[in-house]
């Protein structure tokens with residue numbers, strides 16, 4: 234079987250004059266057509282950097298080594314100009330920090346139309362019609378009257394939904410959603426998850442859903458990869474991982490998750506040895522004592 | 530919107546009034562035009578008739594009042610030396626000043642935006658370093674020195690352009706270059722800084738992630754956002770040019786309000802001096818108003834209040 238996305242032996246390091254930060258280490262991951270993969274892991278574990286490298290969006294001083302095959306074609310080492318073919322129409326990404334994700338000086342409608350005319354070759358009239366349709370799909374009420382509004386006239390949640398509309402509007406084969414709901418309140422969050430799943434069903438796109446929320450990961454994904462300190466330490470069917478976590482870090486994550494606890498007294502803090510702000514530069518794989526509690 | 534414009538014009542008029550008051554009294558501290566106009570042996574009668582004709586015999590405050598009430602009606606009196614109204618003497622110099630300002634600003638904004646954008650796109654690379662060094666240099670070359678050297682090289686040695694005056698289009702080249710030099714340096718650095726900030730923003734990264742070309746990203750997405758600081762600084766510089774361009778008028782004997790002001794100060798031609806100040810003041814107030822309005826067009830977040 235050929236995969237939509239096949240990452241093998243990927244290493245991303247940030248090399249500054251003073252030190253070298255290995256953000257992604259020896260990562261291999263494959264995503265099939267229409268498949269949903271959740272990428273979970275603590276802050277700083279390299280999830281965003283991994284997502285960006287698929288689009289060729291790792292900038293200096295980042296260095297990418299290894300192989301990323303998208304649709305059978307190599308992404309690593311391509312020029313900015315060559316990457317344009319893949320970006321947006323092949324792989325689209327919704328970024329973590331949505332607040333400055335829209336250009337403040339153009340109306341939301343014109344930004345949606347721009348994508349559709351420039352990237353998909355729609356006529357202006359077609360583009361406007363589809364842009365309004367997209368706004369409706371992501372749950373913007375009265376999209377016709379909101380079309381000419383500027384980003385600052387929308388709430389943070391609405392802006393994030395516009396960013397999603399911009400990404401899925403190009404009908405990408407793969408959508409990378411980087412914690413698209415972290416900044417939003419719970420009610421909006423559920424709506425956006427449902428929206429992404431619906432869009433996925435409609436368009437048949439593959440999905441990499443980056444999150445540190447295990448409940449969310451369980452809801453959206455068939456497969457799950459757990460990242461820790463730049464490495465994927467565990468990967469498999471989502472349900473399998475929830476019922477039989479193999480790696481101590483995954484077990485610790487599951488124990489620390491509020492959804493499992495009846496009261497906060499049941500929560501286990503993540504053991505200190507897993508709490509890292511920065512990935513350490515030693516290259517050995519993670520080994521840590523198994524947490525004492527057993528997992529039901 | 531209208532209320533905003535009215536407010537701006539009103540505060541502009543107040544500023545002009547303040548400056549005119551200052552100029553009116555300061556100019557009279559320098560002495561009387563009579564001392565310049567008449568030779569040693571002039572008769573008392575001649576002096577008195579001259580004083581009376583120009584109202585110089587009245588008490589200072591009364592002169593001021595007469596000036597104000599006439600000025601309110603657009604009458605700035607007759608020039609003391611030139612046989613024409615002071616206002617006309619001031620206005621006749623404005624076309625050259627406005628043209629020089631317009632040309633110099635156009636030239637410097639275009640050059641600075643192109644250079645600054647290139648520098649930002651290639652920041653910390655060789656191109657950026659070269660542009661930064663060059664523009665820091667042009668920003669700090671003394672105008673006088675540049676004007677004199679350029680006359681020497683281009684007008685006298687190479688004979689490409691005339692040495693002075695404003696007769697044909699060639700005679701505009703050196704004056705425009707002289708007054709553009711500083712603004713090019715400053716505006717390039719402003720553009721570079723603003724562009725670097727914008728280029729690291731989320732929406733530029735998103736534009737790249739959508740597969741837009743670099744020209745579209747630089748000029749449609751980034752530059753429009755970097756425009757506000759560029760416009761603000763360009764506005765200040767332009768206002769300064771309307772005011773001055775004094776070097777140009779001295780070194781190149783170039784017409785303009787700067788030359789008129791210097792002439793009026795040296796000759797103690799008070800009516801012309803006052804008219805010039807008011808005309809320049811109005812031009813600067815209008816210029817600032819135009820810049821505020823451009824803000825609104827460029828950035829939807831700017832609210833007039």
Ligand SMILES: Nc1ncnc2c1ncn2[C@@H]1O[C@H](COP(=O)(O)OP(=O)(O)OP(=O)(O)O)[C@@H](O)[C@H]1O
Pocket residue numbers: 247254255256274275276277278279280281282283293294295329445510511512
């Ligand atoms: N441009 C950069 N320069 C230097 N280091 C970087 C850069 N971008 C990321 N890193 C480093 O790479 C590591 C991984 O960062 P990344 O943003 O991928 O984490 P993450 O898993 O997405 O975390 P979060 O859940 O907080 O979003 C971090 O240690 C970060 O400091």
Ligand SMILES: [Mg+2]
Pocket residue numbers: 280281282329411
């Ligand atoms: Mg992240």
